[in-house]
Amino acid sequence: KNEVEQSPQNLTAQEGEFITINCSYSVGISALHWLQQHPGGGIVSLFMLSSGKKKHGRLIATINIQEKHSSLHITASHPRDSAVYICAVEGNKLVFGAGTILRVKS
Amino acid sequence: DAGVTQSPTHLIKTRGQQVTLRCSPKSGHDTVSWYQQALGQGPQFIFQYYEEEERQRGNFPDRFSGHQFPNYSSELNVNALLLGDSALYLCASSLVHAEAFFGQGTRLTVV
Numbered sequence: 001k002n003e004v005e006q007s008p009q010n011l012t013a014q015e016g017e018f019i020t021i022n023c024s025y026s027v028g029i030s031a032l033h034w035l036q037q038h039p040g041g042g043i044v045s046l047f048m049l050s051s052g053k054k055k056h057g058r059l060i061a062t063i064n065i066q067e068k069h070s071s072l073h074i075t076a077s078h079p080r081d082s083a084v085y086i087c088a089v090e091g092n093k094l095v096f097g098a099g100t101i102l103r104v105k106s
Numbered sequence: 107d108a109g110v111t112q113s114p115t116h117l118i119k120t121r122g123q124q125v126t127l128r129c130s131p132k133s134g135h136d137t138v139s140w141y142q143q144a145l146g147q148g149p150q151f152i153f154q155y156y157e158e159e160e161r162q163r164g165n166f167p168d169r170f171s172g173h174q175f176p177n178y179s180s181e182l183n184v185n186a187l188l189l190g191d192s193a194l195y196l197c198a199s200s201l202v203h204a205e206a207f208f209g210q211g212t213r214l215t216v217v
Contacts, residue, residue: 004148033206041143041194043208086148093162094139094198094206096148 003027006087006097013104019074021100023087026068033094034061034072035086043086046072077104110199112209119187119216127182127212131199137161138180139206140172141196149196155180156202184214192216 005024013019023032034046047054047061049070054061058077063070074081082104087097111130119125131138137156141149151164155174174180178199184191192215198206 035208041196041211041213043149043196043198043211045205045207048205088148093151093154093164094141094149095151096141098148 002097003095004087004089004097006085006100008100009098010101011103013077013102015078015104015106017077017104019077019081019102019104021072021085021087021102023070023072023097024068025070025087025089025095027089027091027095029089029091031090032063032070033088033090034070035088037084037086037099039083046085074102079104079106110197110207110209112195112197112212114212115210116213117215119214121187121189121216123187124183124185125187125214127184127195127197127214129180129182129197129199129209131178131180131197132207135199135201135207136178137200137202138174138178139198139200140180140182141198142166143194143196143211145193152182187216189216 007022031050033048036044058075060073084099086099088094113128139154140152143149152166154162158174169185171183194211196211197209200206
């Protein structure tokens, strides 16, 4: 079993829809990261959180340490949100999920 | 601030050759980590450098080695290249236990 599991693997949404991507992990962590990767490879850090909830624009990330679960929400989705979203947990190193491929159609 | 920069952006090598990839961390960052990302998969941790020493290492063979220089820049070396080494190699810099910033990656193709 992978230490970090993401769901869904693939997600297609219509522009304007509310999107949720989930991440479950099985190890102790000091922090959890949500990352965005566009075609071509570059990774952008969206959030780093160790408790509670963070919001940045249309993006919201939550984490439940007791349940070892985090969610990334995108409100009012837009085609430019199309990317791979990756959850990574930090112990003594970063361990990544396989990513969720999001496609937002106009 | 240029952020994390990696060079080259693309590289094609032949099986058996050696390759060196380079990473300049974000200004002020002292920790550099390297990751290998195969097509369609999440990145896998190779190793992390701090104060010019390898501090952590993932499950990669000794063909993968690295170095960190006094200015915190880093190199990743891969010897005796295999076809399976073809991947996107990502570098990330940070301060210890702080948010990581990623470079654009080096796309290595081994033929």
